[in-house]
Amino acid sequence: MGSAFAKVPNRGVITACAMVATLMQALDSTIANVALPYMQGSLSATFDQITWVLTSYVIAAAIMTAPVGWMAARYGRKNLFLVCIAGFTIASMMCGAAQTLSQIVIFRLLQGVFGAALVPLSQATMLDIYPPEQRGSAMAIWGMGVMVGPILGPTLGGYLTEHYNWRYVFFVNLPFGIAALAGLAIFMPRATRARELRFDWLGFGVLSLGLGAFQLMLDRGQNLDWFSATEVITEAVLAGLGFYLFLVHMFTAEKPFIPVAIFRDVNFSASLAMMFAVGMVLLASSALLAPYLQDLGNYPVETAGLVMAPRGIGTMFAMMVAGRLANRTDPRVLMGFGILLLCLSLYWMTGWTPDISARQIIITTVVQGLGLGFVFIPLQVVAFATLPATMRTDGTALLSLLRNVGSAIGISVTSALLANNQQVLHAILGGFLTPFSPALHAGGAAGRILDPNTPQGVALLDAMVRRQAAIIAYVDDFKFMLLTSLPTLLLLPLMRRPRLTAAAPEHAAVMD
DSSP states (O other): OOHHHHTOOOHHHHHHHHHHHHHHHHHHTTTTTTTHHHHHHHTTOOHHHHTHHHHHHHHHHHHHHTTHHHHHHHHOHHHHHHHHHHHHHHHHHHHHHOOSHHHHHHHHHHHHHHHTTHHHHHHHHHHHHSOGGGHHHHHHHHHHHHHHHHHHHHHHHHHHHHHTOTTHHHHTHHHHHHHHHHHHHHHSOOBOOOTTOOOOHHHHHHHHHHHHHHHHHHHHHTTTTGGGSHHHHHHHHHHHHHHHHHHHHHHHSSSOSSOGGGGGOHHHHHHHHHHHHHHHHHHHHHHHHHHIIIIISOOOHHHHHHHHTHHHHHHHHHHHHHHHHTTTSOHHHHHHHHHHHHHHHHHHHTTOOTTOOHHHHHHHHHHHHHHHHHHHHHHHHHHTTSSOGGGHHHHHHHHHHHHHHHHHHHHHHHHHHHHHHHHHHHHHHHTTOOTTOGGGGOOHHHHHHTOTTSHHHHHHHHHHHHHHHHHHHHHHHHHHHHHHHGGGGGGGGGSOOOOTTSOOOSGGGGBO
């Protein structure tokens, strides 16, 4: 059964190097977030300007994820992998050495260009070197980097920034990049190359237009009050036009760089939808939890990071268990169990108040991490169970693309809902404060402190209303994520269980 895989020597070394490459890219999607205030001061930038450090990376990564399959087939997976690791590492060092805002934005753009291929290439490589019966365990190892990286990124970034300098957020990639590059250069088998392939420039161009404009709309919308701004309307129109032209081109072109046939695989198409939902919750929940703990719970930055860290531990544990069970039991059962755990944790969060104990927060985040882990690993097994080997690299690129787009939409939607609901709730709650409110006429110190006829009383009342509005607005966001996660259960009946007794497919054909 595994004769095709027995020819791949040094499988452990290749796995470790692919894992390091994955972890580098996943960490860099969030590790710079906590360092933004320090970069802002060091580079003399405004808040809007410094956010381009994040935006440039995300946009470049989103655009360059799509053509990974074509580039791997045309130039060889090993060649592309090595170029991307080297380029990512060099771009990271250039980011750390940047002296101006324009420099770091350009270097982050390059980092996103080279980093986009690391996750799909590492996943495709591990799918090729492991036989079907070991694929669940292999995806568990790979998935730890993809899922745990963004979760632990802010904690590591905060430590490096506080104890060293924000530049070490980027310098930390150097030793890992060199190790991964050397290991893959020496031990990874040489891949075949389809030199006759031509690039679909039109398809890539219109998809890049759609992704870039869409990402800009999400990033800029909140600051510009969404569709009341001409810029956001323009970006929305360009995004819609780009996606429409891409779909028309994909269904009419003779050889589009994303083959239409890949979407005919029901398992893979259902997995794309579920990956989109997982991406929405993965980063949005982390993005909401950090300010909730710091602003409402009054947790110090270091303590907030420590309280959030067990979520990653739960994810790692679930991935190890799911990796062992994915090929022994029905992966759909594991995914259903994971979705229920995820929904349970989000349901608990809808009852949170700032007075909640750290113990309850840790229990909730651990359960949430367990849920994400039990969904993510079986999802990888099901997604590629029936997909032809020739489409595997395209498939990994599309899964990464949908996860990134889902994460971007999740963060943008939850941030917009949070800001809008705070304003609405502030107005509603403030309406209950009238001259006839009993609390405003209470005697003693409380009545004097809350006296609306004094500036101090007005300020205190406003702060109390804003705090209560924020608490309710966070709960509404947690409800939104719950309602986003629950319908994914309907995707499970569409998926077919992988046949564990099938002969090994010809997916080693891409390896020499």
